Amino acid sequence: MSSGTIIFLILVVGVTVMGFLASGWGKANLQQFDEWALGGRRFGTLVSWFLLGGDLYTAYTFIAVPALVYGAGALGFFAVPYATIAYPVVFVVLARFWTVAKKRGYITSADFVRDRYGDRALEVAIAITGVIAALPYIALQLIGMKTVFSQIGGAFGAGGGFVALGVAFVVLAAYTYTSGLRAPAMIAFVKDALIYITVIAAIVVVPAALGGWGHVFSSVQTALAARPAAPGAAPAGILLSPGMYFAYATMAFGSCLSLFIYPHSITSLLAAKSKFVIQRNAALLPAYSLLLGFLALLGFCAIAAGIATKDPNAIVPLLFAKYFPDWFAGVANAAIVIGALVPAAIMAIGAANLLASNVFEEFSAQRPPGETRVAKLLTLAVCACALIFVVELPVQYAITLQLLGGAWMLQIFPAFALGLYTRWFHPSALLLGWAAGMLTGSGMAYSTFLTSTPHKFGSVFPLQLGSLKLIGFIALYALIANLAVAVLATLAFGAAKASKGTDGTTAQDYAV
């Protein structure tokens, strides 16, 4: 066994033990829904920082963002403004959500929607959207782990990495079942420490080995200019082509609106002990975004280093293999696997909460007995679904569904985020808007599939407005359709004097 494999094993086994020990953290009654699913809403600034960082900046993010820059050039850098402007949204909107959630005892976003609008159909629509968006996300984390297992080889590589993945899955499901959110919260410390160590090492060592950033960028410019452009697509470069300005801005803006309405973000945010903890973290979490920014530039380093691969997702592991000793590659591999376990656990908990609280049951301020047990069992089911997903379907399906999931997720924005500020919308109008947004988003994505060669789902759509062609983010176009329908239908319901349903919240619930 190589030194890298030994270090990898020690780290992974270590965090597994931590995951099980986490059930004893704070001596809580884990039969209570709050305690199991949200760690009792008691996490302070430091724990929340690690938990949110470990949750939002997943192993997949750290692999996919450099891959995007490697393939698309400057356009791929949109992740950086996205990860910047998401924080003012957290500071203002999600802090408000935390306040009302604490007062009314919400575990999920759909709990709030049910309470606010008194509409069962809307509650189920919001919950199902979250679950569908979470599943491919979990699958991608598992795929990230599998990639590492098969690269390490030996016993880990058996059956293309699936055997090791099966073991990792059982462990993940077991400690999530017993410890709830406390498990990923505890492991997140190790995960983030490893990620910081490896990424900082990479952004110091790799550009220096390549002769500095100036040299990296000039060789990338030459390499990208020589690269044959895909038919119909703008050529990749180190700067944006003017035709892609709108795409860049809408991708950053649309993504920043949807990031914090994913079930795993909501779960981590609600676990904070106060609104102040969330706002303080909004100011501190950009540290991860800075890391992400430099990591994105590793995509350029890979081009400058002459790394040529058919699978852009392999460039980060390939850079590590090329520039670091074997034992350090072991640390990096452990960072990826543990970095996948943390968000996968939180996503499974978030999805299970939605199913338990809003699909199988209906939200009520008095939590029905046995709900925790149902949620715990559902976590196992969600993990199993994700595993089946990975084993049965090609990787491209998970990537495509995650892309579509982003467009779908944003469609709960009017009911959820706008609902925190106004009760003007009619619940049925919001449901119609949601349906319109889902259809628009899926339709536009499907049309990018039909018009591309080879067929592939894209995230941007060329909208023809008279003589003007606007290439923009599909999720945001879908949100505009959603809002237009919701506004018009609300006006129509108002004209028909239809009842708006009951609102369980009062203005007092949103106040500090």
Add this chain to the structure above:
Amino acid sequence: MKRRAWYWLLIAPFVATLWPPFYNHADPALFGMPFFYWYQLLWVVLTSLLLGFVLLMTRERTDV
């Protein structure tokens, strides 16, 4: 409630980062990095500082 007026400052990062023509240049470069890149990385830091400032101006004495 008047303190909430500070929240309007948070529009700045949106304006600064969502108008690419403003920063889509190679020059001036910093440590060999084109303006496009270091400008956006700089806004990560500025946004963090801005949020810290707004928090300072709006926090209640009871916040923990």
